[in-house]
Amino acid sequence: MDYSYPIDLDWSTDEIVTVVSFFECIEKAYENGIDKSELMNQYRLFKQIVPGKSQEKKVCDEFEEVSGYSTYRTIKKAKELSEGLKVKMP
Template identity: 40%
Template structure:
């Protein structure tokens, strides 16, 4: 991941708790591209993210907005986490 500042994609319709939930999810993605993250942490963050962003099309929009800035592939991290045991450490 780039060292430059990355803006987390947010919606003006979200409340503070929802913003924190989405920010936490994208932080887990950042960790996967840095020091690594447990698959369980990504799974938990993704489940919470899906409560805030239940629509697949909206999810794709947020993933693309983040990935374009951060030079990451959020879906690949999520897919890998879903395919692994909770304690497995993901590094991209």
């Protein structure tokens, strides 16, 4: 990984850690797969920090631009899967 995560300078250290943890889960989905429950739990925590759709889109688009990983497609796929399954992106 040779890119930086998009962060908002108004976020606290704990909030930054939570957002980075969410993006790490997205990376896991693409690289090795991740349990749906772990991913969705991190997404819920992420949404507490980035509750608005427009801010979520902005931050996630910035992440996709630097990483090539789509948070939108990953979460969409996770929502379609049954509990207990792994989310594995192509």
